[in-house]
Amino acid sequence: MTAEFLWGGRARPTRGPKPALTLDGIAGAAIAVADAEGLGAVSMQRVAAELGFTKMSLYRYLPGKAELIAVMVERALGRPPALTSPGWRPGLEEWSRLLFGRYLAHPWSIEATVGRRPLGPHEIGWMECALARLEGLPLRGAERLDTIAVLAGHGRTLAQQAAAMLGETEMIAAMAEILRLHGERFPHLTATMADAAGEEGAGQAFEYGLARILDGLEVLISSRR
Template sequence: MGDEHAGAGRAEPENAELVRLLWGPHPKPTRGPRPKLDLDRIARAAIEIADSEGLAEVSMQRVAAQVGVTKMALYRYVPGKAELVALMVEAAIGPYPAAAEGGVRGDGWRERLEEWARRLIAAFLRHPWTLDATIGPRVPGPGELSWMEHVISALDGTGLTGAERMDAAVLLVSHARGIGQQARAAGPAGRPEAQLGAVLGELMRTHGERFPALTAALASAAGPGGQDQAWEFGLQRILDGLAVLIDQRARHPHDQRER
């Protein structure tokens, strides 16, 4: 999921083929040999490459070899890498799980947003390449949009405007993206805060007198439970801020700011 609000208006004509690939219908080729592939199999093959080697290693040639066809044969299904990456994102992220399971409608908005955010960062961590593939304006698929639908609908009845609900989603996505990027940079060992703390600790041993507040904070963070809390801390503070705003709207509904 990107950090921007979903693009407004109709898709540009040059995106028509991408919209068809993501949203259908998917007519079978009328010429040539009987199809051996489908879009899901192609996307899954590309995901396998990206998961193990990174998005940069995904190419039409590599995917064609993975599924056992020629590169030209693959083009009969997917016109290029941009369309392939869009199919990969849709298959990797998939529809919001609660939508398929029916959801837990008895939960309040905070519980629903918290679960949503945890599911999102889990998806980013399962497929780190999606951090790169979901940046900037692009055409989302129906599965990806079901995530946005869930977070927006979770805030129904809170008094927040539509734009504010979209902004809340952007905040949560941005937090998940930032922590996911740190985790990816930390490598298989994980624990990015601990790694940063170790580097800063070495520097503070020599230069700590110049940065007394930072030195004291690092010493405190070195204690039990002091590290690798950025995800949880940030998530709860975002939800706390939304709770304050929602409470204000409940007490002063006529002060709602139109956006």
């Protein structure tokens, strides 16, 4: 598969009768399946059936499943946001929260954006949006790229946990039961859990991690000015 497909290289079928489908419609049907049942449930045949067409009908619009998933990712991410928060840190906070929201809305997109694959204009646009907020800061090119990779990775990890129903609340409840039975073997964890019980901010792992990442970046930037 080439990235040209995502950049308008094959927008309409080149032969046959007037198109009865659109790429956006096909992607929408595929996303509905993935949202409900996971990425593994998506196939050309399944999506065609959802649309009331044959599997071969989709090949007039898409070369195969890999291209279908790529179009799904583009549609799920959507156009890059127009950030409204002033300054580099508030801007990156806004960007990270918006991207986290996209992953939460479509957990399958985490699996779909791993490994070697073509990149579309929306995904590249999200990167451009974040890098624009780092413009003019005393950071090397690799550091700017690593910054957005760390921020995106933080959101991906927390969204993946949420999708697997392993959120912080559920994890704490599971650990509490273990410590009730075996707490003497884990004194430090038992003491920490007791301190954390009832504290404000519990269940805010995404916001906590985001703040600590940006705290560290702010220290680095300040040290170079």
